Amino acid sequence: MAEKKTVPEILDDMALKILMIEPGDLSVVGELVTLAEQLIGSQDGAGSPALGQMGTVFLDALGKIIMGELDDSAANFERLGKCISQMQEVLRKEGQAGPAEIDSYRAIMQEIGLEVDRQALGGGGPAAPAEAVAPAAVAEVPPVAAGSEAAAMENLPDFLKDTELLSGFIEEAFEHLESIEVNILELEQNPDDKDIINNIFRPFHTIKGVAGFLNLTDINKLAHATENLLDDVRNDKRAMDAAVIDIVLSVGDYLRTMVGNIKEVLQKGPALYKKFEISDYVRRVQAVQEGSSVAPAQESPVPRAVAAPQAPASAPVTPTVTAVAVATASQAAAAGPAERHPGTPAALPAVQKKIGATIKVDIEKLDSLVNAVGELVIMQVMVKQNPLVSAISDPKLTRDLGQLSRITTELQKTAMAMRMVPIRQTFQKMTRLVRDLSQKSGKLVDLVMTGEETEIDRNMVDSIYDPLVHMIRNSVDHGVQPPAEREKLGKPPTGTVNLRAYQKGSAIIIEIEDDGHGLNTEKIRSKGIERGLISADNEISDHEINNLIFLPGFSTADKITDVSGRGVGMDVVKKGVEKLRGKVEVVSTPGVGSQFVIKLPLTLAIIDGIVVRVGEERYIIPTIAIQESIRPQRDQYSTVHGRGETLLIRGHLIPIIRLYEAFGVKSTYTDPCEGIVVVIESELGKRALLVDELLGKQEVVIKSLGGYMKDIKGVGGGTILGDGRVGLILDLAGLVAASDARD
Amino acid sequence: MDEAMDVKQEGGQSLKGLEGKYLTFALGKEEYGVGILKVREIIGVMEITAVPHTLPYVKGVINLRGRVIPVLDIRLKFGMPVKEYDERTCIIVVEIYGPSGPIQVGLLVDSVSEVLNVTAAEIEPPPAFGTHLDADYILGMAKVKDKVQILLDADRVVGKGVLETLETV
Numbered sequence: 001m002a003e004k005k006t007v008p009e010i011l012d013d014m015a016l017k018i019l020m021i022e023p024g025d026l027s028v029v030g031e032l033v034t035l036a037e038q039l040i041g042s043q044d045g046a047g048s049p050a051l052g053q054m055g056t057v058f059l060d061a062l063g064k065i066i067m068g069e070l071d072d073s074a075a076n077f078e079r080l081g082k083c084i085s086q087m088q089e090v091l092r093k094e095g096q097a098g099p100a101e102i103d104s105y106r107a108i109m110q111e112i113g114l115e116v117d118r119q120a121l122g123g124g125g126p127a128a129p130a131e132a133v134a135p136a137a138v139a140e141v142p143p144v145a146a147g148s149e150a151a152a153m154e155n156l157p158d159f160l161k162d163t164e165l166l167s168g169f170i171e172e173a174f175e176h177l178e179s180i181e182v183n184i185l186e187l188e189q190n191p192d193d194k195d196i197i198n199n200i201f202r203p204f205h206t207i208k209g210v211a212g213f214l215n216l217t218d219i220n221k222l223a224h225a226t227e228n229l230l231d232d233v234r235n236d237k238r239a240m241d242a243a244v245i246d247i248v249l250s251v252g253d254y255l256r257t258m259v260g261n262i263k264e265v266l267q268k269g270p271a272l273y274k275k276f277e278i279s280d281y282v283r284r285v286q287a288v289q290e291g292s293s294v295a296p297a298q299e300s301p302v303p304r305a306v307a308a309p310q311a312p313a314s315a316p317v318t319p320t321v322t323a324v325a326v327a328t329a330s331q332a333a334a335a336g337p338a339e340r341h342p343g344t345p346a347a348l349p350a351v352q353k354k355i356g357a358t359i360k361v362d363i364e365k366l367d368s369l370v371n372a373v374g375e376l377v378i379m380q381v382m383v384k385q386n387p388l389v390s391a392i393s394d395p396k397l398t399r400d401l402g403q404l405s406r407i408t409t410e411l412q413k414t415a416m417a418m419r420m421v422p423i424r425q426t427f428q429k430m431t432r433l434v435r436d437l438s439q440k441s442g443k444l445v446d447l448v449m450t451g452e453e454t455e456i457d458r459n460m461v462d463s464i465y466d467p468l469v470h471m472i473r474n475s476v477d478h479g480v481q482p483p484a485e486r487e488k489l490g491k492p493p494t495g496t497v498n499l500r501a502y503q504k505g506s507a508i509i510i511e512i513e514d515d516g517h518g519l520n521t522e523k524i525r526s527k528g529i530e531r532g533l534i535s536a537d538n539e540i541s542d543h544e545i546n547n548l549i550f551l552p553g554f555s556t557a558d559k560i561t562d563v564s565g566r567g568v569g570m571d572v573v574k575k576g577v578e579k580l581r582g583k584v585e586v587v588s589t590p591g592v593g594s595q596f597v598i599k600l601p602l603t604l605a606i607i608d609g610i611v612v613r614v615g616e617e618r619y620i621i622p623t624i625a626i627q628e629s630i631r632p633q634r635d636q637y638s639t640v641h642g643r644g645e646t647l648l649i650r651g652h653l654i655p656i657i658r659l660y661e662a663f664g665v666k667s668t669y670t671d672p673c674e675g676i677v678v679v680i681e682s683e684l685g686k687r688a689l690l691v692d693e694l695l696g697k698q699e700v701v702i703k704s705l706g707g708y709m710k711d712i713k714g715v716g717g718g719t720i721l722g723d724g725r726v727g728l729i730l731d732l733a734g735l736v737a738a739s740d741a742r743d
Numbered sequence: 744m745d746e747a748m749d750v751k752q753e754g755g756q757s758l759k760g761l762e763g764k765y766l767t768f769a770l771g772k773e774e775y776g777v778g779i780l781k782v783r784e785i786i787g788v789m790e791i792t793a794v795p796h797t798l799p800y801v802k803g804v805i806n807l808r809g810r811v812i813p814v815l816d817i818r819l820k821f822g823m824p825v826k827e828y829d830e831r832t833c834i835i836v837v838e839i840y841g842p843s844g845p846i847q848v849g850l851l852v853d854s855v856s857e858v859l860n861v862t863a864a865e866i867e868p869p870p871a872f873g874t875h876l877d878a879d880y881i882l883g884m885a886k887v888k889d890k891v892q893i894l895l896d897a898d899r900v901v902g903k904g905v906l907e908t909l910e911t912v
Contacts, residue, residue, distance in 0.1 A: 371809030617793060663795035703811045705794065705804055712796050718804055718811040726792040726804045726811050 007051070010039045011088050016466065016572045018081040019473060027260050029072070033062050039087075054087050054105060061114045070113050074440065079108050167266055169210050173219075173259045176203035180252050182428045184245055185435065191240040200248065201230045207255065218278045219258055225282045226251045229289040238289060247288045249432075254281055363458070366418055370605070373415045374701055377408050378724050419603060420455035423501050423510075426465055427452045430472050430499060437476040444483050444494040445476050451501040456508055457603040460580055464510070464600070467576040467584075471512045471596050472497065474570075479516030479594060489591070491515065506602050506699075513595040519546050519588040546588050550574040580604065581624065606699050609729065611721070612678065612691040614659050615666040619691075620700055620719060620729045627679040627686065629694060632672050647672065647688050649679060657739045658690045662714060668692045682736045689735075698722075702729060713738040761883050762863045767892055768835065768852040771823055774892050775852075776859060776885065781897045783836040783847055785855055788828045805849060807836065814849035815901065826853065837897045848901045859892065861885045866894070 014035045021028045036059040040052050061080065064070040086105045183199045190196065208223035226248060232238040258276050265273045383389060384401050427449050438445040456464070480486075480495030487493055498513040521542045528534045528548045549570045577584045581601050588594035601607070601624075609620035610629075628649075636648045645656040656677065660667035669675035669692055677688040700719035703726075705712070716731030765776030766785075786807070791814055793803040800819035804811050814834060818826060831854040838845045869881040880900045885892040 368809075375809040665793065665795070703809075705811055705813070712794060714796070715794060718792070720806045720809065720811075724806055725790050726806050728792065728794065 007039065007042050007091060008088075010035050010042065011084060011091060012572050012575075014039070015081065015084050015088070016470070018077055018084060019470065021077050027257070027264070029062055029066055033059060033066070036062060048090070050102075051087060051090055054083070054090065057105075057109060057114070058083055058087075061109060061112055064114065076112050079112050082108050166214060166262065169214055169216075170259055170263045170266070172210070173207055174256070176207055177252050177256050177259070178425075179203055181249065181432055184248050184252075185428075185431045187240065188242075188245055188435075194234065197230060197234045197240070201227065201234060204230060216262070218276055219255060222251060222255060222258075222278045222281055222285075225285040225289075229285050232289055243288050247285055251281055251285060254278075361418075366415075370415045370419070370701075373408070373412050374720060377412055378720060378722065380405055380408050381722060382724065416603065416605070417455075419458050419605065421458050421461060422453050423456050423461075423508075424452035426461055426468065427499060427501070429465070430468065433469060433472055434476055434497060437473060441477060442482060443476065443480055445480055446494055446496045447472075447499060448496055449499045454501040454503055454508060456501075456600065457605065459604050460600065463576065463580055464598075467573040467598070468510070468512075470570075470573050470576075472499070475512055475514040475516065475594075475596075479514035479518075481516055503602070506608065508600045508602060510598040510600070511595060512598075513593060515593040518590045518592055518594045519549070519586065521545050521588070521590065524548055543587065546586050546594075549586065550584065581607070581622070583624075605701055607702055607719075607729065609698060609700050609719075610678070611695040611698050611727065612659075612676075612689075613693040613695050614663070614691050615668060617663070617665050618695065618721065618725075618727045619659070620698070620727050621678060621680065621689070622716075622729070622732070623697065625680045625682065625732050627681055629676055629678040631676055632688075634673055637672055645672070647677060649688070652686065654679060654686045654688045656688045656690055657735065660690070662735060662739055680732050682732045684733070684736045684740060687732075687736050687739075700727070700729070759863045761866050761894060762861060765859050765861055765885070765892065765894060766835065767856040767859050768833070769854045769856060770817055770821065770852055771826075774856065774890060775817075776861070776892045776894045777835065777837065777850075777897050778894075779858060781837045781839070783838050786834050786836065786849075787830075788832040788834060788851065802851060805834070807847070807849070810847070812836065812847045812849055814851055816851045817900070818851070818853075820900065837901065839898045839901050850897075850900070859885070859887055861887060861892070861894070 014032060017028055017032050017035065021032075036055050039055040040059065058080070061070065061083075065072045065076070070076060083105060086101055086108070090101055180200050180203050183196050187193065187196045187200065204223050204227045208220055208227055211217075211219040211223060229238070229244065230248070233240050233244060238244070254276070261272070261274050261276070384405070389397075430449070431447055434445055434447040475497050476495075480497065481489070481491075483493035486495065496515050498511065500509075500511040500513070502509055525534070525540075525545050528545065529536050533548060533551060534540055534545075550573070551571060574584050577598055577600070581604070583599045585597045585599075586594055587597065607620070608623040610623055610626060612619050612621060630649065632647050632649075637645065638648065638653075639645050640653075646653040647656055648654075656672060658667075658670075658672075660670070667675070669690075672688075672690050675690050675692050676694060677690050678694075679686055679688050698721075700721070702717045703719055705715070705718050714731055714735035715728050716734070717729045718726045719729055721727045764779040766779050766782050767774050767776045769775075789805055791803040791805055794801065794813075797803075800816045802814045802816050804813050818824070828851075833852055833855045834849040835852060835855065836847055836849050838847050840846075865885050865887055866883045867886070868883055870884070880895050882894040882896050885894055
């Protein structure tokens with residue numbers, strides 16, 4: 001049960017993936033295939049046949065994209081996104097697909113290039129959809145594919161011999177590609193900075209060298225061609241311009257896909273190996289090198305016979321010469337990756353930007369250090385509180401103990417800080433995103449980043465990436481207006497998206513602010529009323545209305561884009577942030593812009609909690625969910641027949657959960673008016689938890705209960721309390737759900 | 744010889760493979776042994792935090808130098824009468840194979856005895872009946888120095904127990 005995703009979750013995931021997909025990024029398409037299969041699987045039997053069939057057609061389309069029979073263009077992915085919206089719409093109608101939905105679904109699929117038999121989506125007939133679609137699939141499979149497949153199998157053992165070296169290379173290559181991207185974007189700002197060119201040149205050179213060494217000829221060739229181009233730029237043989245930046249970026253992306261494929265092969269077996277066609281890219285790189293700007297090669301392929309008169313110093317331009325290049329490269333590689341290419345002289349030992357020296361540490365070692373230090377702190381307190389020790393009235397001992405506790409505290413702080421990394425890397429990826437998005441949409445957008453040095457928990461870095469991408473996309477796609485419209489409004493033609501990070505108390509704040517047209521509060525209000533989320537006569541502030549966009553009902557792209565141009569899948573963002581125990585809010589001023597504020601805990605390892613006592617046991621309630629705690633009066637208490645007990649607190653009837661009952665332990669008080677109730681806010685509404693006593697507020701380190709014990713309803717984990725005992729951290733959502741189920 | 748071995752063992756597991764060192768401990772009147780390679784450490788009994796919605800013999804969790812590990816009461820697991828914990832009560836921390844790598848689990852026993860070297864000649868297959876124990880957990884019976892030691896399969900004792908916990912949730 002815990003493993004299985006619900007249908008809405010699968011669709012949400014698919015919607016998110018499709019939004020983030022980049023043309024040529026087949027790994028994401030692969031993830032989509034998995035999701036689509038899950039969707040179809042979940043619709044077998046009791047599910048909706050219409051959804052199952054739509055899913056099957058979707059899967060078919062994905063398959064063709066992977067096979068290259070359909071274009072993996074951005075436009076097609078957008079259409080697939082619409083298909084997902086259609087499926088979500090069908091889901092909202094409880095699986096009943098009307099002819100209108102079916103027709104528009106078919107129409108979109110046709111736009112993509114997939115002929116869908118009406119029967120396949122008929123909704124009624126049990127005719128196997130896959131077969132019905134099959135005739136359309138006949139689209140001739142290029143014989144080349146089969147051939148290269150076989151060739152790939154033969155090739156495989158060649159470079160797969162040394163998996164250890166190879167996996168080292170993969171990690172390294174990803175790092176290099178990332179630094180290439182960061183540097184090239186920086187270069188765009190300062191085109192004359194030779195240092196930056198060197199910083200791009202060097203990783204390409206390393207990738208080329210190691211790839212040659214490992215016999216990854218394709219990667220080697222492509223990196224080599226790009227290196228030559230950069231060499232020319234560095235030696236002032238070719239000017240640094242947008243064409244160079246574009247080609248280097250797209251080569252970087254392609255290399256990443258290739259390396260990603262090798263990684264997959266290593267992890268999941270050689271069947272996944274894919275032969276990548278690089279000649280196109282090599283031609284484009286060479287074309288750029290010669291100065292002619294031939295961008296998309298499939299439209300105007302450069303004649304093969306082009307010689308290289310303009311660039312005599314750089315070696316290979318024609319395919320004939322490439323062979324020579326490979327030979328040189330493998331020579332260089334044979335001498336080890338550190339060996340410098342003969343064509344790249346003194347420029348290499350260039351000035352690198354001064355950064356602090358770092359080492360990589362296994363995360364497990366780090367965790368055990370943190371554990372050990374935590375224990376040290378506890379033991380230190382226990383020694384100090386030992387009655388025999390505290391009876392000694394020796395000033396030296398007192399002084400030494402004080403010193404000891406200062407040192408342990410310092411040690412603990414340092415150990416914790418070791419888990420933190422600057423948010424810079426994540427932010428820098430956004431630069432690329434904004435650049436691509438603004439080019440695609442024809443808008444002018446400046447991304448201004450501040451506080452990149454703010455540190456967040458290492459484990460959070462990956463999880464925060466998706467929500468950030470989502471919101472940045474939102475701001476650029478829908479927030480910032482096109483230049484013409486902006487000028488009409490008296491704004492500068494270039495829009496600004498501010499990305500800020502800073503620490504505020506024990507929280508990290510990330511803000512994304514655009515100066516676009518803001519949310520259309522009125523439209524959201526009417527949509528909310530239409531969906532029954534709010535009632536028409538409710539007096540709700542604009543702020544609360546705006547935050548309705550985070551509700552799942554507002555997730556469909558074409559629903560809300562028509563009205564206000566906002567709120568694409570924001571519930572996905574909210575879920576992502578909440579998984580990190582954070583909060584997200586939107587503040588918007590019509591005409592001026594909108595601002596998304598994400599509030600995250602400093603670290604995932606520590607939680608702010610209130611320690612409560614129930615009988616002999618102590619539990620920790622996460623502070624973020626607590627509203628208030630009170631000792632209820634007799635007149636607040638009432639029982640509702642068949643619904644249990646409630647307390648009337650500030651005009652709201654709040655159901656009581658007796659913690660001792662929920663957990664089956666003995667408690668001091670069983671009368672709510674003698675104990676204390678803690679009012680908590682959960683997904684399912686407010687609840688009043690009856691406990692015996694509040695023991696205080698404490699920051700606790702979260703520990704898993706280990707092994708199999710993590711799925712216990714109502715318990716989110718454990719922690720070591722000040723006396724060395726384990727305290728359980730409550731999982732409020734699980735607790736409320738379990739107690740609702742019992743009632 | 745091989746045939747004789749085959750007849751001797753019923754569980755399909757070679758008794759020869761059971762040779763080796765065992766940590767023995769007492770539970771009531773009986774002596775049990777668990778493979779020494781499974782044992783991580785032995786600690787005195789400490790305060791155990793109860794975890795709700797678990798089976799009775801899952802006593803809860805303890806803090807093992809910063810790690811939180813579950814503790815099982817073997818007496819309750821084997822259906823023996825409850826005994827008050829005293830200064831001889833021990834927690835044997837064993838490492839077993841979980842679905843996602845090795846996990847450590849504490850086993851509460853009356854007292855720890857010694858480390859025994861058991862040879863194949865001393866081991867007999869578990870009896871088919873005549874014991875109140877589920878024979879699944881038993882690897883074999885060892886007769887060493889006129890005393891009978893019941894050799895336990897730590898993975899089964901623990902694994903089955905905790906998996907049952909999961910199912911009841």
